[in-house]
Amino acid sequence: MPAAQLLLNIFIAFLWMLLMDEDELNFTTFLAGFLVGIGIIFFMHRFFGTQFYLRRFISIVKLIFIFASELTQSSIIVLKQILSPKLNIEPGIFKYETVLKSDVEVTMLSMLLTLTPGSVVMEVAPEGTTLYIHAMDVKQSKASLISQLKNFEKAIMEVTR
Amino acid sequence: MSVEKIGELVGVAFIFAGAIASVISAFGLLRLPDIYTRSHAATKSSTLAVLLTLSGTFIYFLLGEQFVSVRVLLGIVFVFLTAPVAGHLIVRAAYRSKVKLADISVEDALYDVLHKEEDEKKDGAGRS
Structure with a gap:
């Protein structure tokens, strides 16, 4: 399910933003986390048994x-x-x-x-x-x-x- | 050389190339023999010209003044959405109103199809 991958990606981004432990919540940190999440999900998506949810975007x-x-x-x-x-x-x-x-x-x-x-x-x-x-x-x-x-x-x- | 300078030069080069492309497509409009080939020059080369000019403007403002101009990008998108529709409709209307192809044309696969359609229509009208 593509929706699950998107949710997971947003979750990774949140985790990234919180673990960075900055003084305030920055949108740029969130974005960086989102990019990292895209990378992780791209390499992990074959274990979900579904297609990569950004495949259409790439094409x-x-x-x-x-x-x-x-x-x-x-x-x-x-x-x-x-x-x-x-x-x-x-x-x-x-x-x-x-x-x-x-x-x-x-x-x-x-x-x-x-x-x-x-x-x-x-x-x-x-x-x-x-x-x-x-x-x-x-x-x-x-x-x-x-x-x-x-x-x-x-x-x-x-x-x- | 600073980033501003490089951005300026690249942007100017893009705009210059776009200007040259649009001049050439204007030549094409004058030189080509019939409406179908002219439509190639008028609608197509000018899409390239618009693309080059607008992306040159975008690069210029992006690197020169750190200003992301979304409107310029939207301009490109809308030109690319509307230009092919207009070109297609002009050419289609011209063919349907029986504008002849230039004498140098070598192939016309559409002639038989459309004329068969018309004959059928005529037959149908005759019967009813």
Whole structure:
């Protein structure tokens, strides 16, 4: 149960604050104790038989980092295409079947994809698993786009499941 | 070099990069052939520009004046929430109102799907 782990963590933080034996109760000491508690519970959580309660938080942070790296990579590609003296791009719309199921996941995926330069989600089929994506340069960047999609899908699945 | 100085330099570098990114996306808006490719330049490169500018501002105030500006972070969050929705809707509306793709386009997987849908609708209207 994640709630039990959270309670235990707060308990460790209190214990830490009290055992520090300062003149007054400091919030900063409590926070330090909370961080120590996170460390302890991270190493002990396998004995509880449940998953680490901050796992989702960690995977959200991971998703943000993946997104940042993809954003910079594809931004550089698009900026290069814009600045090249002769526009040699081949835009087009292609179809992508996602493995994600629920509405939240598909929304997250299409949002991230639309935020990264060089690709816009144009339509989502009514069934919700087929995306039609407009790409800046289909021929050259389709492979990298699809690997980017797979990256996002993996990270999103870690967050929601 | 003091922390204030370093913070100032890093912040200025971020803001400068953001300014360059937004200039380039403005060039893209002028150069690209049709609305679909232009939307890439308009909405996407400017998200990068906004991200760089706002995080530069954040770093500048954080290190230069020890001031944590939550509003700047909220600005980033809201731009990132709204920009893709707007971009998606503009492009979708353009496609639905039959704006043509540029001649250099090579692939259109959506054409058949939408036109089949429309034909079905027409048939349905004819019957009823």
